[in-house]
Amino acid sequence: MSTSPGNDPAKPRLTILCLASYFKGLDFIGECRRQGCRVLLLTSHSLRDEEWPRQNIDEIFYMPDVEKKWKIEDVMLGVSYMARSENIDRIVPLDDFDVETAAMLREHLRVPGMGDSTARYFRDKLAMRTKARDEGLAVPEFIHILNHGKLRDFMNRVPPPWVLKPRSLAGSIGIKKIASAEELWAALQLLGDQQSYYLLEQYVPGDIYHVDTIVYERELLFAIASRYGRPPMEVSQEGDIFTTRTLPRGSAEERPLLALNEKVLQAFGLVRGVSHSEFIAGRDGRLYFLETSARVGGAHIADLVEAATGINLWAEWAKIEIAGGKAPYRPPVAKNDSAGLLISLARQEQPDTSGYNDPEIVWRLNDKKHHAGLIVKSPDPGRVQELISNYAQRFRQDFFASEPPRDKPSY
Numbered sequence: 001m002s003t004s005p006g007n008d009p010a011k012p013r014l015t016i017l018c019l020a021s022y023f024k025g026l027d028f029i030g031e032c033r034r035q036g037c038r039v040l041l042l043t044s045h046s047l048r049d050e051e052w053p054r055q056n057i058d059e060i061f062y063m064p065d066v067e068k069k070w071k072i073e074d075v076m077l078g079v080s081y082m083a084r085s086e087n088i089d090r091i092v093p094l095d096d097f098d099v100e101t102a103a104m105l106r107e108h109l110r111v112p113g114m115g116d117s118t119a120r121y122f123r124d125k126l127a128m129r130t131k132a133r134d135e136g137l138a139v140p141e142f143i144h145i146l147n148h149g150k151l152r153d154f155m156n157r158v159p160p161p162w163v164l165k166p167r168s169l170a171g172s173i174g175i176k177k178i179a180s181a182e183e184l185w186a187a188l189q190l191l192g193d194q195q196s197y198y199l200l201e202q203y204v205p206g207d208i209y210h211v212d213t214i215v216y217e218r219e220l221l222f223a224i225a226s227r228y229g230r231p232p233m234e235v236s237q238e239g240d241i242f243t244t245r246t247l248p249r250g251s252a253e254e255r256p257l258l259a260l261n262e263k264v265l266q267a268f269g270l271v272r273g274v275s276h277s278e279f280i281a282g283r284d285g286r287l288y289f290l291e292t293s294a295r296v297g298g299a300h301i302a303d304l305v306e307a308a309t310g311i312n313l314w315a316e317w318a319k320i321e322i323a324g325g326k327a328p329y330r331p332p333v334a335k336n337d338s339a340g341l342l343i344s345l346a347r348q349e350q351p352d353t354s355g356y357n358d359p360e361i362v363w364r365l366n367d368k369k370h371h372a373g374l375i376v377k378s379p380d381p382g383r384v385q386e387l388i389s390n391y392a393q394r395f396r397q398d399f400f401a402s403e404p405p406r407d408k409p410s411y
Contacts, residue, residue: 025094027314121268122294135267141202206282211261239402245340308339338381340388343373346399
């Protein structure tokens with residue numbers, strides 16, 4: 001377990017500024033308070049009525065939403081003004097959209113932590129692919145949407161389908177599968193002057209995996225690999241049940257994923273923190289790097305990890321930030337259960353999952369309207385797979401609804 005200056009009475013309390021453009025990270029905030037830190041929260045006006053753990057927060061500051069995005073100049077000025085009266089020791093982004101903002105604030109205020117250059121490898125899909133390729137890691141063929149002559153050469157060389165991706169959105173937001181050159185040119189016409197904020201990537205069919213990791217002082221201390229049911233992009237684009245389940249520890253399926261994940265994080269320079277990385281096992285037998293991040297995985301993946309291992313990634317991230325490389329840190333010893341997660345949009349505003357009553361159920365999604373979700377855990381990976389497969393079929397009958405894919409983030 002970690003020791004940190006946050007709960008050392010001989011040292012002043014650390015002040016941690018949390019950036020949250022989405023409602024999440026409650027366990028991070030709670031652990032900071034448990035460790036004796038002063039906690040400040042910067043969030044959006046649109047989230048002011050959410051059930052933030054106000055008993056664990058010293059002050060909340062609100063930013064106006066401009067097309068679901070903060071103006072970085074306003075954030076810089078606002079936090080700089082805040083710093084006149086607050087001694088800010090750490091700046092932590094609780095969502096992927098806040099990673100770059102936090103990095104720029106750290107640079108501007110000279111607060112310890114990941115700076116702007118390194119942060120690009122964990123947010124900008126073009127930067128991370130270029131870095132991975134330069135490090136000799138397998139990545140799908142890609143090209144920056146910039147020079148149209150080079151783009152034509154790419155399309156002549158790499159057969160469709162392709163995937164048009166925004167460089168700095170999160171998850172599957174704004175991603176489009178492209179079947180032909182004509183379809184691409186039409187899509188780029190709609191993007192107009194925003195084209196350079198996109199890349200085009202070869203579509204590589206295969207199973208999609210994610211690895212969730214804890215790193216401290218460049219040492220990988222914990223990692224767990226999981227496999228999505230259907231690729232998240234297909235779930236988002238075509239509509240389906242989102243599922244993922246942990247892989248058996250030490251299995252032949254898990255080992256190469258953990259090895260590649262470690263190479264990625266070492267190459268990208270993650271010093272300390274948590275990471276969620278994704279990989280493709282291509283039909284050609286190769287394992288491809290897809291993307292990475294310097295934050296806890298979304299879609300309740302942290303709850304999946306905790307069910308399987310007993311490790312709360314949000315709480316451990318808080319301990320790491322508080323230790324800050326100045327104090328020792330070790331994560332708890334992980335349990336060795338298997339777990340599976342499924343989430344669906346629901347026709348009902350408050351879907352009732354009480355009919356799902358197997359003893360392996362350890363978590364239910366109860367606080368999000370028009371969503372149904374469960375986590376199951378068992379010492380037997382086969383039992384987890386059986387339950388997730390069965391529940392996915394039942395969810396389609398009982399709850400499933402779909403909506404058009406999002407082009408922009410929503411709160």
